[in-house]
Amino acid sequence: MLVLALDTATPTLVAGLADRSEHGAPEVLAERAVPSGNRHAELLTPAITSVLDDAGLTMGDLDAVVTGLGPGPFTGLRVGIVTAAALGDARGLPVIGVCSLDAIGSGVRTVVTDARRKEVYWAAYDADGVRTGGPGVLRPEELRRSGRIVGDPAFAARLGAEVVPAEVTTAGLLRAAEPQLADPSSAGPLLPLYLRRPDATPPAAIKAVSQA
């Protein structure tokens, strides 16, 4: 089963191709991790073309699409999700969404990524990789967790702990999606993990127009 995996929840966009078998770990055939900052929309489809070329495959060979649902900065996050949704729709493929933090690191760990506004997105996992806390968003100082922390090392000082650098990977996305890949009919809707309400303030005063 040939799977295209995408994620745009962090400043590094990920596009990968993996061959999933019923038994054993999926084999990653090609992967691009592009430090794209806020240029996910520009660079994602070229990255998909590149991994297909690298593997000598075409869109027609795909059997499923996996995409990270965040949490992550909203504008970039939506690029990956809508790309996955559109590819799946155009080719009639199942599209499986997973929590992007599930695809960072492995084993017992707490994952932190940049949520901007001086906050982090976080989630915690046990030895089997099962999520035991989060996903959430908070100030690093509020995240009081013992044990190994992986993700964005820029937050080490504010966490008061070492952060082992780790990013979203194709293998991680496949691992997180495994239950739904085994049974695509169990895949839920592609709902982004925003974790924050939209910034929107109603106009303060109805008569503000003459000062506006």
Added chain:
Amino acid sequence: MAERAAGEALVLGFETSCDETGVGLVRGRTLLADALATSMAEHERFGGVVPEIASRAHLEAMVPTVHRALADAGATIDDVDAVAVTSGPGLTGALLVGVAAAKAYALALGKPLYGVNHLAAHVAVDELQHGPLAEPSIALLVSGGHSSLLLVPDLAQEVQSLGRTVDDAAGEAFDKVARVLGLPFPGGPPIDRAARDGDRSAIGFPRGLTGPRDAPYDFSFSGLKTAVARWIEARERAGEPVPVADVAASFQEAVADVLTAKAVRACRDHGVDHLVLGGGVAANSRLRALAEERCAQAGIVLRVPSPKLCTDNGAMVAALGSRLVTAGVAPSAPDLGADSSLPIDVVSR
């Protein structure tokens, strides 16, 4: 199945520059589908479009709106020959949902992608109703997001900006005046309705940038909006009732007067005898009537798309895409993105 005229491409168009998720299908100059989802109601209590709310709604609506367009056209996604998308100007986060979706559909289908200018698409949509555009034409585009006068020598390749608003868009002025009059958002339709029973010469509201030394084709609506608010405040302070119909009619007259006078002048100055209206404010009944009257006097042929095609929609993007395909314009590069302030002289990129 959609009827297939020999040689004409079926173009799928995406529009997400503001709060409307539009997906249109056009073959040649034939409109096959114009599916629309809107998040307007979610913005109402904020008195204006909230970008993040609009972007979230675009993502949710995208695939279902594509399905509706295909069903309306009796087509399948594999019938599509080319994909077009609004690449700017507009709200960045909103634009990017459409751009990413369009890029993915084009990639999945192995078809060319055209990133197009939203304003040029407002002009192109008229070809679906009134046939080939006379070139050159002058275009007056007025909505909540833009107020522009364009010279269009060749819609596929060359569009020039003659003038634009220096402050608020005309549609914004309608929204703000509606708010002070206690009318709902968006302000265009309720002001138009209220104005029907009013006297448009009751109050002489100011006409911005119409002095002899002002830029002949630029617009300003901020002063007008403030004048209306001050006039109402003065009435209320004096304990007198506000004549809503007269205020609405007089305000609407001031907007329509300036817009049409400048559009007709642009036609005259450039020796152009065709004027195209577009944008949501082009649905305003007084603007249409005054434009008809003044164009008739000046010997100008006026073309106004139906109200549904004047507001933002996917058909207009598909219409411009179709025009680009026919003209043999090169498709966009694979690293196409969004440009919130895409200049009008870039018709496609």
